[in-house]
């Protein structure tokens with residue numbers, strides 16, 4: 612298993628990457644395409660039941676809520692998608708964030724944490 616941010620090996624059992632401190636998401640919480648364990652792909656279904664694949668970029672906790680930062684694969688769009696993680700029993704689901712100021716704060720945190728790994732257009 613590799614760190615989603617810095618790409619270095621995660622020691623099995625560790626909850627955080629020892630290199631960059633990013634929380635490790637246990638694989639059972641993320642639906643990975645079969646046979647592609649190396650990727651950071653997340654499969655979500657839209658309201659029409661279509662599968663959409665996202666690249667998982669980051670996991671951010673803000674004011675007690677968990678958010679994921681995703682990049683759509685299919686699209687040419689270079690815009691990231693920020694979704695709130697909702698835990699219902701054992702099920703984890705992602706919902707869109709309606710509050711624009713929350714999205715902006717999370718995106719700022721994401722940029723700050725990942726400025727060494729990504730180049731952002733201004």
Ligand SMILES: [Zn+2]
Nearest residue numbers: 614617628631
């Ligand atoms: Zn790392």
